[in-house]
Amino acid sequence: DQQVKQNSPSLSVQEGRISILNCDYTNSMFDYFLWYKKYPAEGPTFLISISSIKDKNEDGRFTVFLNKSAKHLSLHIVPSQPGDSAVYFCAASPILTGGGNKLTFGTGTQLKVEL
Amino acid sequence: NAGVMQNPRHLVRRRGQEARLRCSPMKGHSHVYWYRQLPEEGLKFMVYLQKENIIDESGMPKERFSAEFPKEGPSILRIQQVVRGDSAAYFCASSPDVELTEAFFGQGTRLTVV
Numbered sequence: 001d002q003q004v005k006q007n008s009p010s011l012s013v014q015e016g017r018i019s020i021l022n023c024d025y026t027n028s029m030f031d032y033f034l035w036y037k038k039y040p041a042e043g044p045t046f047l048i049s050i051s052s053i054k055d056k057n058e059d060g061r062f063t064v065f066l067n068k069s070a071k072h073l074s075l076h077i078v079p080s081q082p083g084d085s086a087v088y089f090c091a092a093s094p095i096l097t098g099g100g101n102k103l104t105f106g107t108g109t110q111l112k113v114e115l
Numbered sequence: 116n117a118g119v120m121q122n123p124r125h126l127v128r129r130r131g132q133e134a135r136l137r138c139s140p141m142k143g144h145s146h147v148y149w150y151r152q153l154p155e156e157g158l159k160f161m162v163y164l165q166k167e168n169i170i171d172e173s174g175m176p177k178e179r180f181s182a183e184f185p186k187e188g189p190s191i192l193r194i195q196q197v198v199r200g201d202s203a204a205y206f207c208a209s210s211p212d213v214e215l216t217e218a219f220f221g222q223g224t225r226l227t228v229v
Contacts, residue, residue, distance in 0.1 A: 004157075006157075034217055036220075041222075041223075041225075042222055042223070043119070043121075043206050043208075043220035043221050043222045043223050044158070044206070044220045045220070046217040046218075046219065046220075049217055089157060089158065091158075101146065101148070101163070101210050101216070101218055102148065102160050102171055103148070103150075103158075103160060103208075103218065104160065105150075105157040105158040105159070107156060107157040108157055
């Protein structure tokens with residue numbers, strides 16, 4: 001039972017353009033959402049997060065949008081850079097409802113930013 | 116300011132042997148989480164520990180797997196009598212508390228069972 005889904009296993013974008021990575025979730029108890037970036041043979045690196053009381057959070061080139069009614073979030077990267085090429089994982093936790101910081105991850109989207 | 120330290124980075128075990136994976140959380144972090152990533156899959160939660168306590172082990176296989184986070188020293192994930200299906204990347208993460216903080220991940224231990 002995949003509670004966090006990333007339906008696009010890969011995405012290719014030209015340098016300078018916008019990258020949009022999507023994530024859907026099914027568990028209504030999730031109230032805190034995070035995006036992690038992962039290079040091969042390394043651990044995930046935190047990028048940006050959003051709690052369910054917000055619908056947008058921005059940090060530099062990265063913006064996360066949350067649509068609670070649709071149980072959907074997206075990560076926008078603009079402008080995309082070659083160094084952004086990595087696997088991006090969406091993760092969710094029920095932290096605000098006392099479920100702890102246990103994260104449920106999606107299966108990841110491989111982003112490739114081309115010159 | 117060292118991050119989450121995991122060792123070894125790579126571990127090869129023969130079927131039936133024991134594997135011990137170590138994780139030292141970031142300084143000041145009292146919460147440790149273990150995740151496993153099987154090939155071509157996302158990370159799956161295994162266990163959540165605080166010092167000397169297992170808080171949530173709902174993701175741990177019922178047999179052969181155990182975890183501890185003693186008062187002194189690193190957290191240990193122990194896999195007894197390893198089988199080929201245990202081959203995976205095992206990641207440890209730590210956080211200072213459970214209040215809206217992201218977990219910081221180590222570089223992982225890649226276990227290969229031959």
